[in-house]
Every structure is written in structure tokens, then in C-alpha cells.
Amino acid sequence: MRKIMPIALAVAALAGVVSAAPASAGPLRWGACPGEPGLECSTVTVPLDYRHPEGPTIDLAVSRLSAAKPDKRRGVLLVNPGGPGLAGAHVPQLLPFPQAVRDSYDIVGFDPRGIGASAGLTCGLNDADKALATNPPYPHSSADVAKSAELAQRIAKQCTSSETAGLLPFVTTANTARDMDRIREALGEAKVSYYGESYGTYLGAVYTTLFPDRSDRVVLDSSLPPEGYDVEALRAQGMGFQQRFPDFAGFAAKHDQDYHLGATPAAVTAKYYELAERLDRKPESGFDGTAFRGFTSGDIRNDASFPELATYWHLLDTHQPLPGAAAKPAGDRGSFAVGYLGVICGDSQWPTSVRTYQRNVEIDQARYPMYGAYAANVRACAYWPAPVEQKVRITGNGPADVLMVQNLRDPATPLPGALRTRWALGSRARMVTADQGGHVAYGAGANKCLNDTTTAYLVGGNFPARDRFCPAERS
Numbered sequence: 001m002r003k004i005m006p007i008a009l010a011v012a013a014l015a016g017v018v019s020a021a022p023a024s025a026g027p028l029r030w031g032a033c034p035g036e037p038g039l040e041c042s043t044v045t046v047p048l049d050y051r052h053p054e055g056p057t058i059d060l061a062v063s064r065l066s067a068a069k070p071d072k073r074r075g076v077l078l079v080n081p082g083g084p085g086l087a088g089a090h091v092p093q094l095l096p097f098p099q100a101v102r103d104s105y106d107i108v109g110f111d112p113r114g115i116g117a118s119a120g121l122t123c124g125l126n127d128a129d130k131a132l133a134t135n136p137p138y139p140h141s142s143a144d145v146a147k148s149a150e151l152a153q154r155i156a157k158q159c160t161s162s163e164t165a166g167l168l169p170f171v172t173t174a175n176t177a178r179d180m181d182r183i184r185e186a187l188g189e190a191k192v193s194y195y196g197e198s199y200g201t202y203l204g205a206v207y208t209t210l211f212p213d214r215s216d217r218v219v220l221d222s223s224l225p226p227e228g229y230d231v232e233a234l235r236a237q238g239m240g241f242q243q244r245f246p247d248f249a250g251f252a253a254k255h256d257q258d259y260h261l262g263a264t265p266a267a268v269t270a271k272y273y274e275l276a277e278r279l280d281r282k283p284e285s286g287f288d289g290t291a292f293r294g295f296t297s298g299d300i301r302n303d304a305s306f307p308e309l310a311t312y313w314h315l316l317d318t319h320q321p322l323p324g325a326a327a328k329p330a331g332d333r334g335s336f337a338v339g340y341l342g343v344i345c346g347d348s349q350w351p352t353s354v355r356t357y358q359r360n361v362e363i364d365q366a367r368y369p370m371y372g373a374y375a376a377n378v379r380a381c382a383y384w385p386a387p388v389e390q391k392v393r394i395t396g397n398g399p400a401d402v403l404m405v406q407n408l409r410d411p412a413t414p415l416p417g418a419l420r421t422r423w424a425l426g427s428r429a430r431m432v433t434a435d436q437g438g439h440v441a442y443g444a445g446a447n448k449c450l451n452d453t454t455t456a457y458l459v460g461g462n463f464p465a466r467d468r469f470c471p472a473e474r475s
Contacts, residue, residue, distance in 0.1 A: 028186050033063055038093055040064045046113070046182045048170055058167075060179055061117035062110045062186075065092035069103040075216060076189050077105035077458070078180060080112070082198030082222075084173075084229065085340030087116030095195070096443035098451075100459045105193065112203075113179055114164075114171035115339035121167060123159035123338050133337040138280065138290045139377050142358040149354045149378045156383035159341060169388045171342040173228060177207040177392070184214060191216040193458065197440050198413055199343075201404075202228040205394045205421060208428075212398025217458055220404045221442050225417035226394040226424040230348040231360075234379070236414050237297070238364045238372030244300050244411035245269070245370060247437040251306045252313070259310040261317065272296070272370065275316055285315075285322040292316070293374055300411055301439035303446075345384035347391065352382050396426025403457050403464070404429055405450055409437035422467075430464040435472040447473055 033041035043059045067073035081091045092107035101107075111118035125133060133155050136148045160168065180203075184192045193216040196204040201220035206228075208215040224233055249265035262268040280289030287295070299309035315322050351357065357378040364372030402425055406418045415433070422431045432454070434447040441447070442454045449470030456462040 027188060028062070030064065033089075036063070036090055036093075038065060039090070040066070041089065044110075044179075044183050044186045046179045048167075050175060050178050058113060058119040060110055060113065060119075060183070061087075061089045062108065062183060063089040063092055065102070065107040065109075067103060067106050068099070072103045073106065074104050075106070075191070075193060076184070076187055077101070077107050077193045077195055078183065079107060079109050079194070080196040080200035080203050082196070082200045083115075083336065083340060084112070084199045084203075084343035085115060085336040085338070087111045087335075089116065098443070098455050100455055104459050108183070108187065108192075110179075110183060112176045112339075112343075114167055114342045116335065119164075119167060120335060121159075121162075121164045121171065121338045121342045122335075123155070123162050123341070125155065125158060125338065129155060129158075130337040133380060134340055135290060135294050136377050136379065138276075138293060138374050139361050140280075140373070142362070145358045145361050145378060146354055149357070149382065152378050152380045153383045155341075156345075156380040159338065159380065160385060168342055168346060169385070171339075172346045172387070172389070173203055173206050173343065174210070174347075174389065174392050176203060176343075177210055180207050181211050181214060190214070193217040193219075195219045195221065195442075195458075197221045199224060199229055201413070201418075201421070202226075205402075205425065206392045208398060208402060209392055209394050212428075215398070215401055217461065218402045219442065219454060219458060220402060220421070222406060222410055222413045222440050223404055223418035223421045224413050226421045227391065228347055229344045231350050231381075233413075233417060234344075235360060235364060235372075235376050236417055237412055238368035238370075238375040239416075240409075240411040240414035241297055241300070241371035241375075242368045243414065244409045244437050245272070247303070247409060248300050248306055248309065251303075252310045255310065259314045261310060261313055269370075271313065271317065275313065279316070284319065287316065287322070290374070293371060297371060297374075297411065300437075302444060303438055341380055341384075345379075345381035346387060348381070349386055350379070350381035350384070354378065354382075357382070394421065394424040396424070396428045398428050400428050400430075400463060402429040403454065404431040405441045405454055406431060406433045407438050407441045407445060408433055408435050410439050410441075411437075412439040431467045432464065432470060433468070434470040449473070 028042040030040040030042050033039040042062050045057045047053045048056045088109040089111045092109045114121045139145045194204050201223040204220050208218050249268040252261045252268045253265050256263045261271045276289045279292045299305040360376040361373045364376040432450050434450040436445045436447050447470050
């Protein structure tokens with residue numbers, strides 16, 4: 001393992017990214033956001049290393065969508081779209097909040113440290129390696145895992161020796177949570193409300209654990225386990241895929257006259273294996289078996305994507321060309337890949353033995369044959385420097401102000417992990433689970449019970465007296 005670069009050397013290596021300017025103390029200066037009409041933009045200066053708060057600093061990109069009805073404004077709603085690796089300064093007007101929420105809050109987004117315009121990381125990876133960093137080749141055998149390990153080691157070496165390598169020790173969820181509190185302070189707010197999706201749930205749980213008295217109304221949508229995005233959270237996606245896929249199979253079978261993928265869910269499931277194995281042998285239209293599995297994994301996250309997914313399956317099944325944009329591998333996401341690695345590798349100590357991943361792949365291939373081996377494969381985190389601080393332990397110490405919302409069949413953050421976070425938060429939390437599938441519940445799903453409960457909490461402070469289950473609703 002590499003040793004962590006001393007802070008003085010890190011600062012020297014990050015000239016132009018790290019500053020000696022003091023952290024922000026006064027009110028923010030807002031201006032127009034280029035290319036984002038309706039949003040205001042600013043920057044907040046924060047310490048690079050919170051262990052040395054008077055030391056070097058970095059600037060965070062922050063945005064604001066002001067409350068639509070200032071007379072109804074009740075405060076700030078800080079938002080995070082998940083990832084990790086996703087920029088967030090552009091998302092306040094993209095999230096599907098109902099008008100009552102937009103009337104009540106200034107919705108504030110930000111690019112987390114190391115991502116986007118907030119001292120963005122670079123590994124100097126080409127487009128192919130950006131894709132492979134998050135989507136290594138599907139492993140069929142222990143030999144395939146060993147090959148993936150060589151790839152992971154090369155990517156890790158490139159990232160940890162890049163021009164921004166000195167920033168890596170400080171790109172952690174705990175530091176991003178501390179940044180959120182600096183944003184709160186710069187906004188002049190005694191407390192902030194928060195909405196986070198996917199990885200953003202872990203960020204929110206860490207924030208409200210570190211700063212329980214500065215949290216107002218907290219909504220965690222589609223929760224990770226309380227340990228965050230580690231090797232076990234990634235492996236859980238094999239189970240999540242297996243549980244969610246029948247929803248898509250039912251859709252495709254119901255519309256067999258349109259897509260011709262099988263008249264029964266069992267036939268559609270068989271078609272998945274047929275296409276994956278065929279594309280493993282001979283890629284078509286830029287898709288190999290790995291890209292096919294990854295693309296399917298992405299599109300089963302939302303019911304609205306089912307028609308697109310079924311269309312591309314049909315085109316692949318009939319050897320027809322695919323539209324260029326969709327034919328790209330699912331992992332070809334530019335800076336997302338670098339930010340993703342920076343956070344998940346910086347937060348957790350991942351197993352370092354190739355044999356561990358070989359065993360995991362063998363086990364998960366048997367348990368969850370559709371996607372288990374893919375989710376269990378080795379990543380660059382196996383060769384990353386050790387984290388510089390221990391994880392924040394999520395606890396129930398603090399006011400009862402955390403509403404967790406969760407789909408029953410979530411392919412990316414499955415229910416068992418969310419239940420463990422619910423247990424960790426104890427009396428602070430209530431959990432609303434809806435009998436629907438997909439990743440992200442509030443607004444993205446059609447369950448009126450869950451959506452109305454969440455809106456009532458954000459707008460009116462109506463915190464459920466107990467956990468709640470919302471039955472499936474027919475459209």
C-alpha cells in the first residue's frame with residue numbers, strides 16, 4: 001500500500017486547486033450560473049484537512065434555487081443526488097419535487113469535494129479506462145478475477161500518482177459532511193433540512209450524526225447500509241438486481257407483441273441469459289456482455305426506462321444497429337468514475353487479497369446468477385491507500401427528524417441494507433417502505449402513500465409516529 005502524502009507535499013502538488021485563502025466566514029455572494037437559468041451560483045471556501053482547519057483550503061461550487069413563494073419560505077433544503085461521483089450544483093431544479101416543496105425552501109445544491117467544479121479529481125484515465133474503473137469485465141472464472149485485479153491495480157496506481165493525488169486522502173464522506181456544515185454556516189442558517197438519494201443517504205446520515213442539532217428535516221431516499229458504499233454494499237447489488245428484474249420481465253412479457261422478448265416472465269429471463277452469453281462471445285453495436293449487463297442494471301432502476309430497455313434488447317436480439325448514444329458502455333461517464341473511486345476507496349478499507357474476490361464471485365454467481373459475479377468483482381479500491389480516519393459510526397443520538405423512504409425492490413440499495421441503517425438511527429428515524437420497484441422512491445415512483453407522507457414531512461413537519469408500509473398502488 002502507498003503511504004499517504006504529507007500535507008505540505010500534497011499542497012505543493014495541488015497548486016491551482018488548493019489555496020491558502022481562509023475558509024469562508026461572511027455571507028455568500030450570489031451570481032448567475034452559466035448555462036443554468038433560474039439558478040444562482042457561489043463558492044464556499046473550506047479547509048482541505050479539517051484536522052488542520054487553519055491550513056490550506058479548497059473552493060466548493062454551490063447553487064441556489066430560491067423558494068418560489070418567499071412568504072412561505074421555511075428555510076434551506078440542501079440536496080445531494082448520490083453517486084458518489086455525481087456533481088450536484090446543477091440539480092436543484094432537476095429533482096422532481098412537488099410545488100409545495102419548491103414554495104417552502106431555498107433548494108441548495110453543491111459539487112462535493114473532489115467532484116465537478118469543487119477541486120475536481122483527475123486520474124488521467126482515457127475513456128476506456130474511465131469505463132473500466134467502474135465497470136470491470138464480467139468475471140466467469142477465478143482467472144477472470146485475476147485479470148480484473150491487474151486492471152484494478154493499474155488504475156489505482158494511475159489515480160494515486162496523478163496530479164491531484166494529494167487531494168485523495170481528504171475526499172471522504174465525513175469531510176463532505178463537514179463541508180455541508182460550512183455551507184450551512186455561510187448561508188447564515190442555524191439549521192438546514194436535507195434530501196439525499198442513494199449514496200446521498202449515507203452522506204446525510206453522517207451529517208446528522210456529526211451535527212444532530214444543526215439538522216432540521218432530513219429525508220434519506222433509498223438508503224445504503226450504515227457503513228456506506230463498501231465492498232458489501234456493492235455485492236448487495238447482485239441481490240438487488242435479482243429481486244428487481246421480475247418487474248421488467250413482467251413488463252416485457254405483457255408487451256411481447258411490441259418487443260418479442262418472450263410471452264412469459266420466465267421466457268424474458270431466459271432471453272437475458274441468452275443475450276448476455278451471446279454478447280460475451282461476440283459483441284455487437286459496441287455492446288459486449290459486460291456492457292449489456294451494466295446497461296440493463298441501469299435501466300431497471302426506473303419503470304419509465306422499461307420501454308427503452310426492451311427496445312434495445314429487441315434490437316440486439318434481432319442483430320439491428322443501436323442508436324449511438326445508447327451503444328456506449330454504461331460506465332463511460334467521464335469524471336464520475338474518478339469521483340466515484342475517490343470517495344468509495346477513501347472511505348473504506350477494501351479487501352486486498354485477490355482470493356477474497358475470487359471467493360466472493362464464486363459465491364455470488366451461485367446465489368445471484370444474473371448479476372452477482374459482476375457486483376462482486378475486484379475494483380481499484382483493493383489497491384488504494386488506507387483511509388486516513390475511521391468511519392463515522394451512525395447512531396440514534398439526536399432529535400427524531402430523519403425520514404427514510406425506500407422501495408421494496410431496489411436494485412442498487414436493497415432493502416436489507418436500508419433496514420440496518422434504520423436500526424442504527426434508532427428513535428431518530430421513521431421508515432416508509434413502498435411495495436414498488438426501482439431505485440429512488442420519492443417522486444420517481446408513483447406510490448401516492450409514500451410521496452404524500454414525504455411531502456407532508458418536508459412542508460408541514462408531519463413526522464410519522466411509527467414506521468409505515470405503503471401497499472402497491474394500481475395506476
